[in-house]
Amino acid sequence: MFSSVEGPQKPLTPKAEATKARIREAAMASFIERGYPDTTIRLIAKEAGVSVGNAYYYFPSKEHLVQELYEQVQHDHARAARPRLDGITGLTERLRVFFETGLATIGSYRRVAPGFLSAMVSPDSPINPLSAESSSARELTVGLLRETVHGATHRLPADIAERLPDALFPAYLALILRWTYDESPEQAKTTRLLDTGLKLFAVALPFLRMPGVRGVTRDLLDQIADVQP
Numbered sequence: 219m220f221s222s223v224e225g226p227q228k229p230l231t232p233k234a235e236a237t238k239a240r241i242r243e244a245a246m247a248s249f250i251e252r253g254y255p256d257t258t259i260r261l262i263a264k265e266a267g268v269s270v271g272n273a274y275y276y277f278p279s280k281e282h283l284v285q286e287l288y289e290q291v292q293h294d295h296a297r298a299a300r301p302r303l304d305g306i307t308g309l310t311e312r313l314r315v316f317f318e319t320g321l322a323t324i325g326s327y328r329r330v331a332p333g334f335l336s337a338m339v340s341p342d343s344p345i346n347p348l349s350a351e352s353s354s355a356r357e358l359t360v361g362l363l364r365e366t367v368h369g370a371t372h373r374l375p376a377d378i379a380e381r382l383p384d385a386l387f388p389a390y391l392a393l394i395l396r397w398t399y400d401e402s403p404e405q406a407k408t409t410r411l412l413d414t415g416l417k418l419f420a421v422a423l424p425f426l427r428m429p430g431v432r433g434v435t436r437d438l439l440d441q442i443a444d445v446q447p
Contacts, residue, residue, distance in 0.1 A: 288355035309370035384443035
């Protein structure tokens, strides 16, 4: 098991930060041009203008590069979402902000997304978003979902509200998957899917306090969240 923090532990100098950024940018360019499977650390090092050993010092494997990218995307997502969440109290409206800013944040990676998917779909792939190796990035996303849910004014039962963020994470991945393969203008089909899902969620909210519905919903949320390790 690894995480993106297993590289150099000492604070990096400005020169080292610039080198690391150059390696990261070369990797993304290669992922887009060649695809994930055909990109190697040796190629990345050559295009970044550094030695192979230097590249390995900052990123011990190609997967470490991807994990760092995952975490950077989640930090960017949070920075985009929090100002828009400020002042919004409705749960459905706050969830819309979460999903819309998430898709907007990954927009610049759309060209490379299909290439990543072929490497991500295997359950034992270290870059699978549900893998143990991806736990740091996943926790950032679920943490933002918790902010989104718990910052809302709603009448959800406490046990439902507590379970909702973990269950929404797989739903978010499914939305990204739809967006990745959505060739409609400006991914309009993905937007329509999100709109419909949020409308259904809003309609269901008042019923979640009913004892029978509450119990079934709690079990369903637990089962959805159980896809995570």
